[in-house]
Amino acid sequence: MTAARMPISLRINGEQVETTVQARTNLVDFLRNEQQLTGTHVGCEHGVCGACTVRVDGRIVRGCLMLAIQANGTTVETIEGQSDSGKLEELQAAFHRHNALQCGFCTPGMLLTAQELLDSDKPITREVIRDQISGNYCRCTGYQAIVDAVEEVAIARRGASL
Amino acid sequence: MKAPEFDYVRPDTLEDVFVLLDDETCDARLLAGGQSLIAALNFRLDAPELLIDINRIDGLSGIVEDGDNIRIGALTRHVEVENSQIVARHLPLLSKAIGNVAHAAIRNRGTFGGSLALADPAAEIPACCLAYDAIITASSSSGNRTIRAADFFHGLYETALEDHEIITAVEFKKRAPNDLVAFDEITRRHGDYAMAGLAFSAAAKGKIEDPHIVFFGISDRPIRAVEAEAILEGARLDQPAIAAAASKATEGIELSSDTSASEAMKAHLARTLLNRALTSILEEKP
Numbered sequence A: 001m002t003a004a005r006m007p008i009s010l011r012i013n014g015e016q017v018e019t020t021v022q023a024r025t026n027l028v029d030f031l032r033n034e035q036q037l038t039g040t041h042v043g044c045e046h047g048v049c050g051a052c053t054v055r056v057d058g059r060i061v062r063g064c065l066m067l068a069i070q071a072n073g074t075t076v077e078t079i080e081g082q083s084d085s086g087k088l089e090e091l092q093a094a095f096h097r098h099n100a101l102q103c104g105f106c107t108p109g110m111l112l113t114a115q116e117l118l119d120s121d122k123p124i125t126r127e128v129i130r131d132q133i134s135g136n137y138c139r140c141t142g143y144q145a146i147v148d149a150v151e152e153v154a155i156a157r158r159g160a161s162l
Numbered sequence B: 001m002k003a004p005e006f007d008y009v010r011p012d013t014l015e016d017v018f019v020l021l022d023d024e025t026c027d028a029r030l031l032a033g034g035q036s037l038i039a040a041l042n043f044r045l046d047a048p049e050l051l052i053d054i055n056r057i058d059g060l061s062g063i064v065e066d067g068d069n070i071r072i073g074a075l076t077r078h079v080e081v082e083n084s085q086i087v088a089r090h091l092p093l094l095s096k097a098i099g100n101v102a103h104a105a106i107r108n109r110g111t112f113g114g115s116l117a118l119a120d121p122a123a124e125i126p127a128c129c130l131a132y133d134a135i136i137t138a139s140s141s142s143g144n145r146t147i148r149a150a151d152f153f154h155g156l157y158e159t160a161l162e163d164h165e166i167i168t169a170v171e172f173k174k175r176a177p178n179d180l181v182a183f184d185e186i187t188r189r190h191g192d193y194a195m196a197g198l199a200f201s202a203a204a205k206g207k208i209e210d211p212h213i214v215f216f217g218i219s220d221r222p223i224r225a226v227e228a229e230a231i232l233e234g235a236r237l238d239q240p241a242i243a244a245a246a247s248k249a250t251e252g253i254e255l256s257s258d259t260s261a262s263e264a265m266k267a268h269l270a271r272t273l274l275n276r277a278l279t280s281i282l283e284e285k286p
């Protein structure tokens, strides 16, 4: 076995990146330590907490349960890219209004996870919001405010009460 | 923690996978969704020399209707099963179950074949495969072999699969629209592995025919409650039949406790689940 670096080519937040990576490096460590994108967080490193959530080819994934080398040829979007693009503006404002974050550790993952539901055509209820964020731990807010914020955006976008 | 070092290859064809799996000098693992394997590597519960990434192999993924059969490719992601109209129409049990498998981000990566190969005793997909008499195709350099779900699960994370085999697909018979179905599980948090779960399917022609009562999370593998099934076979679904079946729910089943619940609690949950499921079917019926 070798610690050799393998070539990898991918799009990260709209920019083409050509570099090399060790096979054992997971996607979130690659983004944080080798691409200086530290907005994505690392908590449990075994898929339980959701802090490491990023988008790969348009779908949220656990950054700790995918190898960086597996992202070869994909499009990766992190909280930095999604935030800068303005796509999260409404949701971020709603989080702010509802105090849906305190320490902020879970927030990047929460935002991307909620965004996937809001952008889908699934019917949205508080129950559905809770299911969607069931894989994201928040040790501060007690979740209520997060559900309130996501619900508010859903109502604003889809009209009528849910 | 971080994964130990390993080599990584991403073959394009099954033939290339077979060559790698046939090399007995190399301790290799197939990497599908990675939602269990990478977690195990990060924990250093496993330290293979080589990971064989099967994510870019053509033809391993997708849900196909073929006459009376439905074929689910091994690499089909949980989310595809969740969104499939074919599954919703013809395999309703699977449709009800799949949203309970982990969380959205994990369902975006985790695969059907991976879940079967892992054979976690508390997993939903293996239980549904047993309840629906699914047929699993295992492929290797010596060809394809089919394994009935009933013969596939051998124990805690143990299956009939050989080291040099890869699951390529799973076949189901389409179910009749008036089938009786129920799925339920008890978890502390939505998306967690179940403390106890039930997948139920039966044909209904006035009476109950061919009932399959499968419990998961209560033994070392998904397991059929044959005693309770015997009570339901040929019976009319009514309160006395439900009570009789529920009282025999775990008869003859070797229960296993885990960190979530004792054996006595698992037995209690199993009885409750069966009672609830059958009662809900009774109440739904016109």
Ligand SMILES: Cc1cc2nc3c(=O)[nH]c(=O)nc-3n(C[C@H](O)[C@H](O)[C@H](O)COP(=O)(O)OP(=O)(O)OC[C@H]3O[C@@H](n4cnc5c(N)ncnc54)[C@H](O)[C@@H]3O)c2cc1C
Pocket (backbone or CB within 6 Å): A046, A047, A048, B029, B030, B031, B032, B033, B034, B035, B036, B037, B038, B039, B074, B075, B100, B101, B102, B103, B106, B109, B110, B111, B112, B113, B114, B115, B117, B118, B120, B122, B123, B124, B125, B161, B165, B166, B167, B168, B191, B192, B193, B194
């Ligand atoms: C936080 C968390 C919660 C979860 N909750 C649940 C849950 O509630 N219910 C549930 O069922 N699952 C749950 N899972 C597991 C998830 O569903 C996994 O995706 C699944 O069990 C394994 O599938 P995979 O494709 O990710 O397999 P991998 O992790 O890639 O592989 C698992 C094992 O199967 C082998 N393998 C994979 N594919 C094949 C194949 N085609 N042929 C032969 N061998 C193969 C691998 O070599 C490895 O040994 C959870 C996971 C996490 C991280």
Ligand code: FES
Pocket (backbone or CB within 6 Å): A041, A042, A043, A044, A045, A046, A047, A048, A049, A050, A051, A052, A053, A062, A063, A064, A065
């Ligand atoms: S760090 Fe990936 S889920 Fe916790």
Ligand code: FES
Pocket (backbone or CB within 6 Å): A100, A101, A102, A103, A104, A105, A106, A107, A137, A138, A139, A140, A141
């Ligand atoms: S705001 Fe602190 S963990 Fe959620």
